[in-house]
Amino acid sequence: AILARAVLAQTPTGDKVATRGGACWTGTGSSSEAMGMFSKTKEGEEAPPKPKTVAYHKLFKYASCQDITFFLLGLFGAVVQGISQVYMIVVFGDIMDEIFLSNDDETLEMVRMFMYIGIVAFFSGWMQFTFTNLSMEAQKQKLRLAYLTAVVHQDVAWFDTHQAGSLPESISANIEKIALGLGDKVGNLVMDVSMLVTGLTLGLCYWWKMTLLVIAIVPLMAVGAGVMAQAMTDIQNENQTWYGKAGACCEEVMRALRTVVAFRGEQLECDRYDALLAEAKKGGVRAQLKVGIGMGYTMAIMFGAYGLAFWFGAYLMKNGETKADGDMFMAGDVMKTFFCVLFGGFALGMMGEPLQAVDSARAAGAALYEVLESKPLIEALAGQEYGEKISDVKTIEFKDVMFTYPARPEVQVLNGTTLRIDAGQKVALVGESGSGKSTIISLIERFYDPAAGMVLINGIDIKTLSTTGLRAAIGYVGQEPVLFATSIKTNIMYGNPKATEQDLLEVKQRAQLDFIDAMETGMETFVGAGGNQFSGGQKQRIALARALIKKPSLLLLDEATSALDNKSEKMVQETLDKLGQDSHTSLTTIEIAHRLSTVRNRDVIFVMQKGVVVESGPHKELMEKKGTYYALVASQGAAENEETGSAAVDNTGV
Ligand SMILES: Nc1ncnc2c1ncn2[C@@H]1O[C@H](COP(=O)(O)OP(=O)(O)O)[C@@H](O)[C@H]1O
Numbered sequence: 025a026i027l028a029r030a031v032l033a034q035t036p037t038g039d040k041v042a043t044r045g046g047a048c049w050t051g052t053g054s055s056s057e058a059m060g061m062f063s064k065t066k067e068g069e070e071a072p073p074k075p076k077t078v079a080y081h082k083l084f085k086y087a088s089c090q091d092i093t094f095f096l097l098g099l100f101g102a103v104v105q106g107i108s109q110v111y112m113i114v115v116f117g118d119i120m121d122e123i124f125l126s127n128d129d130e131t132l133e134m135v136r137m138f139m140y141i142g143i144v145a146f147f148s149g150w151m152q153f154t155f156t157n158l159s160m161e162a163q164k165q166k167l168r169l170a171y172l173t174a175v176v177h178q179d180v181a182w183f184d185t186h187q188a189g190s191l192p193e194s195i196s197a198n199i200e201k202i203a204l205g206l207g208d209k210v211g212n213l214v215m216d217v218s219m220l221v222t223g224l225t226l227g228l229c230y231w232w233k234m235t236l237l238v239i240a241i242v243p244l245m246a247v248g249a250g251v252m253a254q255a256m257t258d259i260q261n262e263n264q265t266w267y268g269k270a271g272a273c274c275e276e277v278m279r280a281l282r283t284v285v286a287f288r289g290e291q292l293e294c295d296r297y298d299a300l301l302a303e304a305k306k307g308g309v310r311a312q313l314k315v316g317i318g319m320g321y322t323m324a325i326m327f328g329a330y331g332l333a334f335w336f337g338a339y340l341m342k343n344g345e346t347k348a349d350g351d352m353f354m355a356g357d358v359m360k361t362f363f364c365v366l367f368g369g370f371a372l373g374m375m376g377e378p379l380q381a382v383d384s385a386r387a388a389g390a391a392l393y394e395v396l397e398s399k400p401l402i403e404a405l406a407g408q409e410y411g412e413k414i415s416d417v418k419t420i421e422f423k424d425v426m427f428t429y430p431a432r433p434e435v436q437v438l439n440g441t442t443l444r445i446d447a448g449q450k451v452a453l454v455g456e457s458g459s460g461k462s463t464i465i466s467l468i469e470r471f472y473d474p475a476a477g478m479v480l481i482n483g484i485d486i487k488t489l490s491t492t493g494l495r496a497a498i499g500y501v502g503q504e505p506v507l508f509a510t511s512i513k514t515n516i517m518y519g520n521p522k523a524t525e526q527d528l529l530e531v532k533q534r535a536q537l538d539f540i541d542a543m544e545t546g547m548e549t550f551v552g553a554g555g556n557q558f559s560g561g562q563k564q565r566i567a568l569a570r571a572l573i574k575k576p577s578l579l580l581l582d583e584a585t586s587a588l589d590n591k592s593e594k595m596v597q598e599t600l601d602k603l604g605q606d607s608h609t610s611l612t613t614i615e616i617a618h619r620l621s622t623v624r625n626r627d628v629i630f631v632m633q634k635g636v637v638v639e640s641g642p643h644k645e646l647m648e649k650k651g652t653y654y655a656l657v658a659s660q661g662a663a664e665n666e667e668t669g670s671a672a673v674d675n676t677g678v
């Protein structure tokens with residue numbers, strides 16, 4: 025009996041309370057914590073509804089043979105770990121009997137056994153954690169890369185309908201969740217299962233009657249755990265509502281302090297606050313009462329179970345109950361059977377957390393798979409290129425192109441656009457903002473496909489062309505120069521990593537990057553984050569150089585100067601004009617002009633209105649027509665007049 029109490033003292037009442045779903049009950053203590061099993065606390069979190077999950081094995085999509093091997097080794101470690109945890113109790117029971125019988129040799133044998141179990145536990149524990157985590161870390165890296173690869177290869181349209189800004193965060197969060205489900209949580213789960221199975225099996229083998237008795241008591245304990253879990257949730261809710269109300273009251277007073285003071289309402293407000301706090305306290309006390317009752321009840325059941333088990337054991341022993349081999353049952357047998365089953369029960373309770381981790385890994389996997397499995401229609405992963413390759417863009421034709429953005433299908437952006445641009449032409453697109461100019465450029469880059477009509481490049485339907493070939497032939501400069509935080513040279517070479525020094529010098533001259541010469545480090549100068557070490561005009565010319573070094577046959581300029589101040593705009597415009605006059609090259613340029621005066625001498629000006637080309641021709645012709653273009657020029661001229669006070673209308677050269 026003394027020995028039995030010694031054992032009981034080693035599993036004292038714990039103070040960690042399960043708060044989720046009643047899946048777990050109290051029963052943590054020094055000895056169990058030392059064994060590292062029951063020390064997992066659970067936060068009182070509500071599992072949000074998870075609509076989509078993937079099959080667990082799908083999470084291993086990127087696992088190599090080594091990862092799988094490591095994972096299995098880890099699980100093997102977990103199984104052995106679970107068995108050794110339970111088996112320790114068995115040896116404990118045996119050793120008690122041997123001490124009782126004062127059989128020194130046998131006792132020593134048992135002590136040695138403890139040591140062996142310790143060694144096994146050491147290695148299996150090491151295996152469990154090391155291998156599952158090694159496997160998990162390796163897969164995590166591959167998953168991250170796969171995730172990002174899948175994201176950057178999505179169609180441009182995909183980014184219109186997904187929150188690209190929150191992607192880095194959600195990638196991280198999802199990968200972490202998946203990793204948890206691939207790593208040591210699974211190890212814990214397997215260990216718990218192993219403990220449960222070992223505990224029950226051993227219990228049934230040793231003394232099935234005793235085992236059944238303990239199994240019958242376990243649900244009673246679960247009830248207590250359930251009461252406590254509910255009470256914990258109640259406390260949280262009560263706190264949230266009443267303290268929330270009190271907080272709101274406090275905030276209101278602070279905001280309306282002058283009014284409160286002016287009406288001498290200070291005491292009134294304090295009383296109101298006090299009343300709310302009192303309510304919060306009442307609620308808190310009620311819930312704590314429930315926790316206390318639940319806790320007491322569980323402990324009572326636990327100790328009751330101890331008592332009942334030992335009474336039952338003693339009763340059976342007295343009635344001459346013998347083991348299968350005819351030996352007498354002893355105190356140690358009661359003990360080991362009782363604790364085998366109890367450990368199994370604990371293990372069952374512990375499964376909630378890892379199961380939840382696996383669940384949330386599967387849900388995160390669903391988010392990952394949504395990206396991995398959404399096959400882009402336009403973009404093809406590198407190496408899976410299909411379609412006809414072209415090296416030069418010569419003619420561009422739009423035939424009754426209809427287009428709506430996938431993110432806003434109700435707005436008809438292009439409404440039967442028809443236009444033709446020949447090789448080497450320098451053309452401009454003008455029109456009110458929102459008339460669809462940038463959309464035309466997006467369609468030429470094939471960021472999107474038209475809903476109806478056709479875009480033809482060199483007379484070939486753009487849908488049958490390889491996007492890589494097409495985009496290699498196009499240089500693009502947008503409104504805001506986008507530079508990467510590296511050297512000028514690297515930024516320019518981004519356009520064509522294979523460019524030679526000679527090419528670099530040439531584009532430097534064409535894009536008028538003379539300002540670089542004045543810098544100490546020249547081309548190697550760091551541009552700063554987002555290129556912020558340069559003026560807008562300088563950045564834009566670097567961006568232009570990047571587009572030119574591709575040796576494109578088509579240059580797209582989308583309001584390339586609109587974000588610049590007057591002086592920078594002039595400089596960049598000069599550069600563009602020069603390019604436009606480079607008649608010895610066959611470079612075709614399409615320029616969206618935000619200031620009409622800058623594109624007067626283009627070969628053709630297309631005037632867009634509400635998604636259709638309403639007029640086209642050279643400046644002079646359009647002015648004589650006195651149509652939409654004329655009206656645009658006049659209104660812009662008037663606006664510029666007001667702005668600058670100069671006679672801008674005259675400048676348009678009517
Ligand atoms: N990515 C997008 N998603 C949804 N609507 C868009 C998108 N881009 C542009 N639009 C809409 O399409 C219309 C035409 O835009 P755009 O071609 O950029 O006009 P412009 O360049 O002539 O000012 C506008 O009404 C704009 O709001």
Ligand SMILES: [Mg+2]
Nearest residue numbers: 461462463582
């Ligand atoms: Mg635009």
